[in-house]
Amino acid sequence: DAGVTQSPTHLIKTRGQQVTLRCSPKSGHDTVSWYQQALGQGPQFIFQYYEEEERQRGNFPDRFSGHQFPNYSSELNVNALLLGDSALYLCASSNRVLAKNIQYFGAGTRLSVL
Amino acid sequence: DQQVKQNSPSLSVQEGRISILNCDYTNSMFDYFLWYKKYPAEGPTFLISISSIKDKNEDGRFTVFLNKSAKHLSLHIVPSQPGDSAVYFCAASVGGGATNKLIFGTGTLLAVQP
Numbered sequence: 105d106a107g108v109t110q111s112p113t114h115l116i117k118t119r120g121q122q123v124t125l126r127c128s129p130k131s132g133h134d135t136v137s138w139y140q141q142a143l144g145q146g147p148q149f150i151f152q153y154y155e156e157e158e159r160q161r162g163n164f165p166d167r168f169s170g171h172q173f174p175n176y177s178s179e180l181n182v183n184a185l186l187l188g189d190s191a192l193y194l195c196a197s198s199n200r201v202l203a204k205n206i207q208y209f210g211a212g213t214r215l216s217v218l
Numbered sequence: 219d220q221q222v223k224q225n226s227p228s229l230s231v232q233e234g235r236i237s238i239l240n241c242d243y244t245n246s247m248f249d250y251f252l253w254y255k256k257y258p259a260e261g262p263t264f265l266i267s268i269s270s271i272k273d274k275n276e277d278g279r280f281t282v283f284l285n286k287s288a289k290h291l292s293l294h295i296v297p298s299q300p301g302d303s304a305v306y307f308c309a310a311s312v313g314g315g316a317t318n319k320l321i322f323g324t325g326t327l328l329a330v331q332p
Contacts, residue, residue, distance in 0.1 A: 146307050146322030209261035
């Protein structure tokens with residue numbers, strides 16, 4: 105059973121560029137959440153998608169946007185990249201019905217903005 | 219405002235001894251707490267959780283204690299093993315279900331010495 109998969113694993117961009125990160129949820133999961141983990145910090149919630157709609161959003165600017173596809177996979181887009189966007193971006197999936205408050209994480213995409 | 223705090227950045231214990239990792243929170247609305255373990259180059263892995271209606275939950279070598287009046291929880295690992303060496307994150311959420319955003323602490327690096 106494949107877990108949460110994210111691509112790419114590493115990415116280098118320059119300031120002002122745009123980036124798209126991808127996530128495939130664990131089999132049977134319908135909800136995808138995105139987190140940003142800066143160096144030395146814990147993951148911070150960006151937003152969550154369910155039924156192809158953004159359901160919750162953390163304290164991130166509109167430069168951060170996302171999408172969920174009918175197969176439950178998801179993309180995170182960041183426009184007008186800033187140096188401060190350099191971080192590990194984690195995708196987590198869960199099942200709305202199974203509950204248990206457990207979100208399963210992928211290995212993340214390491215984004216470096218130069 | 220750091221709603222979930224892990225005040226010890228690191229902890230070193232001897233193999234076979236008890237490891238105690240601590241976490242404090244400020245938001246009294248939190249009603250579900252989780253511990254995740256993270257190895258380098260991997261995503262956080264779910265370890266154990268506890269609902270606010272309980273004060274203790276055990277799973278093998280791992281026990282989580284919740285003191286609601288003190289807004290404090292702790293993770294006990296007995297006996298500690300070298301493979302437990304990782305960063306441990308405490309996380310909290312409001313409301314039941316797997317779709318609520320998780321608020322993470324900054325993590326504690328546990329080193330178990332052989």
